[in-house]
Amino acid sequence: MLIKTIFSGFGGQGVLSMGTTLANAAMLEGKYVTYLPAYGVEVRGGTANCTVVVADEEIASPVASEPDFVIAMNQPSFARFQSILQAGGLLCANSSLVNTESARSDIEILAIPTSELAEKLGTIKVANMIMLGALIKASNIISYEAMIKNLNEILGEGKAKLIKLNKEALELGYNYVKE
Amino acid sequence: MKRLMSGNAALGEAAFLSGCTCYFGYPITPQNELTEYMAKRMVEAGRVFIQSESEIAAINMVLGASVTGARAMTSSSGPGMSLKQEGISYLAADELPAVIVDMVRGGPGMGNISPAQSDYLQATRGGGHGDYKTIVLAPGSVQELTEVVPLAFDLADKYRNPVIILGDGMLGQMMEPVSFDDLKPPAEYEKDYTLTGAKGRPARKMHSLLFDTKLLEEHNWKLSRKFQRIEQNEVKYETYLTDDADMIVVAYGIGARIVKGAIKRLRQENLKVGMIRPITLWPFPAKVLQEMAKTVNDFFVFEMSAGQMVEDVKLSLEGKGHIHFYGRPGGVIPTPVELFRIISRHYYQAHALKRKK
Numbered sequence: 001m002l003i004k005t006i007f008s009g010f011g012g013q014g015v016l017s018m019g020t021t022l023a024n025a026a027m028l029e030g031k032y033v034t035y036l037p038a039y040g041v042e043v044r045g046g047t048a049n050c051t052v053v054v055a056d057e058e059i060a061s062p063v064a065s066e067p068d069f070v071i072a073m074n075q076p077s078f079a080r081f082q083s084i085l086q087a088g089g090l091l092c093a094n095s096s097l098v099n100t101e102s103a104r105s106d107i108e109i110l111a112i113p114t115s116e117l118a119e120k121l122g123t124i125k126v127a128n129m130i131m132l133g134a135l136i137k138a139s140n141i142i143s144y145e146a147m148i149k150n151l152n153e154i155l156g157e158g159k160a161k162l163i164k165l166n167k168e169a170l171e172l173g174y175n176y177v178k179e
Numbered sequence: 180m181k182r183l184m185s186g187n188a189a190l191g192e193a194a195f196l197s198g199c200t201c202y203f204g205y206p207i208t209p210q211n212e213l214t215e216y217m218a219k220r221m222v223e224a225g226r227v228f229i230q231s232e233s234e235i236a237a238i239n240m241v242l243g244a245s246v247t248g249a250r251a252m253t254s255s256s257g258p259g260m261s262l263k264q265e266g267i268s269y270l271a272a273d274e275l276p277a278v279i280v281d282m283v284r285g286g287p288g289m290g291n292i293s294p295a296q297s298d299y300l301q302a303t304r305g306g307g308h309g310d311y312k313t314i315v316l317a318p319g320s321v322q323e324l325t326e327v328v329p330l331a332f333d334l335a336d337k338y339r340n341p342v343i344i345l346g347d348g349m350l351g352q353m354m355e356p357v358s359f360d361d362l363k364p365p366a367e368y369e370k371d372y373t374l375t376g377a378k379g380r381p382a383r384k385m386h387s388l389l390f391d392t393k394l395l396e397e398h399n400w401k402l403s404r405k406f407q408r409i410e411q412n413e414v415k416y417e418t419y420l421t422d423d424a425d426m427i428v429v430a431y432g433i434g435a436r437i438v439k440g441a442i443k444r445l446r447q448e449n450l451k452v453g454m455i456r457p458i459t460l461w462p463f464p465a466k467v468l469q470e471m472a473k474t475v476n477d478f479f480v481f482e483m484s485a486g487q488m489v490e491d492v493k494l495s496l497e498g499k500g501h502i503h504f505y506g507r508p509g510g511v512i513p514t515p516v517e518l519f520r521i522i523s524r525h526y527y528q529a530h531a532l533k534r535k536k
Contacts, residue, residue: 020183020354023183023354024183027181027183027356032356033183033355033356034353034354034355035183035353035354035355036349036352036353036354037352037353060436060439060440060442060443060515061436061437061439061440061441061514061515062349062353062355062433062436063436063437063440063512063513063514063515064514065514065515065516066516
């Protein structure tokens with residue numbers, strides 16, 4: 001197994017933390033993992049993306065030529081990364097901000113209205129965790145149960161107060177996606 | 180236990196565990212996480228951390244600390260490394276140990292903050308003025324940093340010479356699981372040259388100003404003999420699928436990781452391509468390349484530069500074999516698929532030419 005995922009969006013949408021969260025969860029499951037951030041000199045509002053590779057064997061390249069999954073949190077990211085998604089790949093789009101029409105017929109698009117869902121929890125800040133929950137349901141990258149169990153360790157000491165909120169957000173995204 | 184850490188942070192922890200007692204640095208992307216890590220870790224442990232007023236100040240603080248016997252380190256990138264070169268020349272002249280981390284970014288000039296390998300020549304050819312060499316170590320993964328960092332401190336003390344750890348923006352910022360369980364701190368060396376106040380012993384002095392040409396020539400030959408010893412004893416490299424290969428890729432650092440991804444694809448197509456990855460860029464693994472040239476004709480050099488290490492490959496092969504080159508300068512990170520396409524094109528062309536013979 002070797003699964004490559006690209007997370008992309010505006011700086012400030014929690015794109016990089018989605019990546020580190022997935023990478024940490026996969027590592028705690030005993031998998032090989034690489035996390036490669038790409039951001040320019042931009043601050044909040046600029047573009048950001050990261051590549052996470054999860055595998056059962058040693059990972060050669062942390063750079064993904066043709067990702068299996070793309071998460072696009074904004075329109076420019078959707079436009080840019082849908083083209084490199086491999087045939088049969090899944091694109092999870094933040095449909096609150098993204099027009100999910102694509103010219104490609106060989107990929108699957110999953111629309112998640114993260115802003116609307118996040119409103120139920122009272123803060124837009126967890127939109128990224130809602131998206132991550134949806135990705136975990138729609139993919140076989142990591143075990144959702146193991147992730148929830150390890151959430152304290154995954155998010156780290158500084159986030160202790162936010163465990164409950166993050167768990168709710170992951171659950172909301174996870175349950176939004178039907179089997 | 181494994182922790183998910185960026186290369187920069189892992190480098191900081193490895194330096195700490197290697198007994199680094201003094202860190203001096205001035206911020207520059209893409210190595211800031213290292214300075215950040217040291218700011219916390221060193222100060223908490225009561226060791227020395229100074230954010231200097233410039234890169235020039237930092238390298239001279241390293242020189243000052245090293246003179247007293249401290250295990251000292253600095254780090255930078257791009258234009259910051261250019262500023263440090265004068266200090267590195269003085270360290271080499273005074274035969275002082277030091278570890279200098281260079282997380283290379285796109286150049287020349289201000290360039291950009293993307294990963295690059297375009298400071299190979301600066302690192303391996305001394306970089307500053309005068310006849311000297313720096314040992315250059317090029318790790319290829321976050322875990323390998325934990326092996327390379329104690330080695331760097333060890334070699335610096337063993338040969339009393341500056342050692343450069345040459346990474347790039349990608350190695351610095353990417354995160355991988357890393358374990359420090361196997362990290363052994365380097366040995367403590369007897370230092371009979373340090374300036375610590377001459378209490379109870381005759382005074383010593385250290386300087387690189389040698390007006391007498393005979394003395395300076397002898398000093399240069401002494402350094403030169405030391406560099407020969409290093410060339411004989413300290414070469415490190417990794418080979419990957421070279422046994423049956425009829426084309427060998429030469430790549431280092433993060434470039435070699437991308438090549439590895441490409442080779443996996445090439446092997447699926449039954450193209451017999453292997454790789455040699457120099458871990459020491461100086462001393463360069465020239466002998467092993469010469470050995471390989473007895474059975475292999477085609478060498479493919481890939482670098483994230485317009486072509487720098489390729490000079491060392493040419494020097495090593497001394498006209499033997501055919502050297503192919505592909506480079507991406509300016510901070511561009513090629514994908515494994517791109518390299519797969521380029522290497523396979525060269526591979527088929529090489530085979531077609533052989534058939535004509």
